[in-house]
Amino acid sequence: MTETVTKNFVIDFDSTFTSVEALDVLGAISLKNHPEKEARLKKIADVTDLAMGGNLSFRESLEQRLSVLNAKKEHIPLLIDELEKLVSKSFKRNKKFLEEHADQVYILSNGFKEFIYPIVKKYGIKEENVHANTFVMDNEGNIIGFDKTNVLSQSKGKPALIESLKLEGEIHVIGDGYNDYEIRKEGKANRFYAFTENVSREEVVKNADHVAPSLDEILYHNKMEGALSYPKNRIKVLLLENIHEKGVKIVEEEGYQVEIYPAGIDENELCEKIKDVSIIGIRSKTQLTKKVLDHANRLMAVGAFCIGTNQIDLAECTKRGIAVFNAPFSNTRSVVELAISEMILLIRNLPDKIAAMHQGKWNKSANNSFEIRNKKLGIIGYGNIGKQLSVLAEALGMNVYYYDLDEKLALGNATKCKSLKELLSKVDVISLHVDGRKTNKNIIGKKEFGYMKDGVIFMNLSRGHVVDIQELKKNIESGKIAGTSVDVFPEEPLSNAHEFVSELRGLPNVILTPHIGGSTLEAQENIAEFVPTKIIDYINTGTTTNSVNFPNLTLPILHDAHRFIHMHHNQPGVLAKITNTLAKHDINVLGQYLKTNDTVGYVITDISKNYSKEAIADLKKIEGTIRFRVLY
Ligand SMILES: NC(=O)c1ccc[n+]([C@@H]2O[C@H](COP(=O)([O-])OP(=O)(O)OC[C@H]3O[C@@H](n4cnc5c(N)ncnc54)[C@H](O)[C@@H]3O)[C@@H](O)[C@H]2O)c1
Numbered sequence: 001m002t003e004t005v006t007k008n009f010v011i012d013f014d015s016t017f018t019s020v021e022a023l024d025v026l027g028a029i030s031l032k033n034h035p036e037k038e039a040r041l042k043k044i045a046d047v048t049d050l051a052m053g054g055n056l057s058f059r060e061s062l063e064q065r066l067s068v069l070n071a072k073k074e075h076i077p078l079l080i081d082e083l084e085k086l087v088s089k090s091f092k093r094n095k096k097f098l099e100e101h102a103d104q105v106y107i108l109s110n111g112f113k114e115f116i117y118p119i120v121k122k123y124g125i126k127e128e129n130v131h132a133n134t135f136v137m138d139n140e141g142n143i144i145g146f147d148k149t150n151v152l153s154q155s156k157g158k159p160a161l162i163e164s165l166k167l168e169g170e171i172h173v174i175g176d177g178y179n180d181y182e183i184r185k186e187g188k189a190n191r192f193y194a195f196t197e198n199v200s201r202e203e204v205v206k207n208a209d210h211v212a213p214s215l216d217e218i219l220y221h222n223k224m225e226g227a228l229s230y231p232k233n234r235i236k237v238l239l240l241e242n243i244h245e246k247g248v249k250i251v252e253e254e255g256y257q258v259e260i261y262p263a264g265i266d267e268n269e270l271c272e273k274i275k276d277v278s279i280i281g282i283r284s285k286t287q288l289t290k291k292v293l294d295h296a297n298r299l300m301a302v303g304a305f306c307i308g309t310n311q312i313d314l315a316e317c318t319k320r321g322i323a324v325f326n327a328p329f330s331n332t333r334s335v336v337e338l339a340i341s342e343m344i345l346l347i348r349n350l351p352d353k354i355a356a357m358h359q360g361k362w363n364k365s366a367n368n369s370f371e372i373r374n375k376k377l378g379i380i381g382y383g384n385i386g387k388q389l390s391v392l393a394e395a396l397g398m399n400v401y402y403y404d405l406d407e408k409l410a411l412g413n414a415t416k417c418k419s420l421k422e423l424l425s426k427v428d429v430i431s432l433h434v435d436g437r438k439t440n441k442n443i444i445g446k447k448e449f450g451y452m453k454d455g456v457i458f459m460n461l462s463r464g465h466v467v468d469i470q471e472l473k474k475n476i477e478s479g480k481i482a483g484t485s486v487d488v489f490p491e492e493p494l495s496n497a498h499e500f501v502s503e504l505r506g507l508p509n510v511i512l513t514p515h516i517g518g519s520t521l522e523a524q525e526n527i528a529e530f531v532p533t534k535i536i537d538y539i540n541t542g543t544t545t546n547s548v549n550f551p552n553l554t555l556p557i558l559h560d561a562h563r564f565i566h567m568h569h570n571q572p573g574v575l576a577k578i579t580n581t582l583a584k585h586d587i588n589v590l591g592q593y594l595k596t597n598d599t600v601g602y603v604i605t606d607i608s609k610n611y612s613k614e615a616i617a618d619l620k621k622i623e624g625t626i627r628f629r630v631l632y
């Protein structure tokens, strides 16, 4: 039989249990109306930093800080109120762990018991396990010093105190300061965790046995059950292509490790970078090919921070149990506004007129300038963008015609065309809004240009490969097409530093834009909020709402239960095998959810917490299993 060793957790208070230095907060309270408030607060913070980095003796720092604080007894309840709100997030999250392990949890602080104990007792921590300094006050309640006989007010006080406790078992110290590391340095602890959730000090991190960005990490490292099945700081996120800062902030605040990159990266580089990444965020440029996915050993989710997902090998993602999310509506309006503006510019021949003006040519004339009112607009692809364009164009007085592969409801007075040929031969302005599926390659080529009316306006804001560029060029040069706008190209530069190469450069009445249909700040902000929220929900609860490749399931939040997430190839008998395995291991099912699509099945089982490791092993072994994970 293996003997389990008792683990004692010795936790620092300031900037560890709480996210701040208590004396800084006390200073903000006690110096509220003091004329030297700012200078004194700065002095307190500077002195704290010097001491925490090991560059000033603790006693000296304490004396200096108390002397400028001007604090009184009556400030202490106010300080407690403030600090209660500032308990570190991962300590708040793991309250249950602290309560359940109250005998092994100690607070060891050079701060003051008068405010520490009232806060930590709410987390089940015992008074006798709280070791800290105590204030000395005068008769009027002014804080005039501290108990100098307390070992914690002396240099190397923490190791000395730990020694005096004569704890049985291992001692694991958790803290952000050099004085916490000193316990380990003096040989009084088995491990020192540099706690970096609130502050990271080079000198401390450098000496740590383990750097812990959260309490979850420490519990996971010790194989102890905390609030989370997996520490968020272990989840690496790679965000490419200049994703809006709001998106970066959301994933950072979730506690993930985030790396950002301003542009797209090529396949080989991506193969390297993606190896230990759990979540990748891309836009339209980054190609997530089978080769890249072959290197993605840990990938759980892909966020397409755009509408199109043709740059992602969705089938391969599904096969590997990687959920893909996009932002299906967040930039729709931006594309439509650009399309409207461009058709007005083109029908009035403005690109050439504007260019001429810049060369000093004044060409005032109504020749080849028309209104869009009463013109026929042909929309190819009547999806979200196509429909939105239909509504706005009609409001401007256009007669709308559309063609879509699928049956679509005609909005307003729009007229459905039975074939692409019918649409192309009827309309004055053509706007392409099909999706980027592979079979849409060159759907507009020689034959299709041949169906179009002379003097037509042609616009592509969908995907580059859907138009045969050589044929487009010929038809512009021949004058058949009177005006063109192209926002998307078969080959696009990887970043703003690369040259844009295209045969369309320099042609008359042609607007070329650098794939910016969806590039408005409003759209980018909406996308940056939408996509991470879906991914975080998926990671935390298994919810797949809005996933483009997984069956969509919206799941309840887990309360006091564990969740088994089983993803498998859609083949007969898997659900029965899951049920049998659960029964075989006597597992109490609290709820079950199932959804399948053509290729995969997604089964969620919420269960009581008691189950064996063998049950998990058996569930993973079920034939057809793609991915299995446990959440709590
Ligand atoms: N330029 C940009 O910056 C920008 C921004 C956003 C979206 N887009 C692109 O715009 C396109 C449309 O986006 P959406 O949100 O409307 O997509 P969507 O999926 O809602 O609509 C696409 C529509 O095209 C139809 N379709 C597909 N192939 C067709 C074909 N060969 N003939 C006729 N109809 C066809 C589909 O049935 C669907 O109704 C996508 O390619 C998207 O990637 C570009």
Ligand SMILES: O=C(O)[C@H](O)COP(=O)(O)O
Pocket (backbone or CB within 6 Å): 283, 284, 285, 305, 306, 307, 308, 309, 331, 515, 516, 517, 518, 519
């Ligand atoms: O699919 C999209 O939403 C557009 O093509 C925009 O892509 P982008 O985010 O790369 O500009």
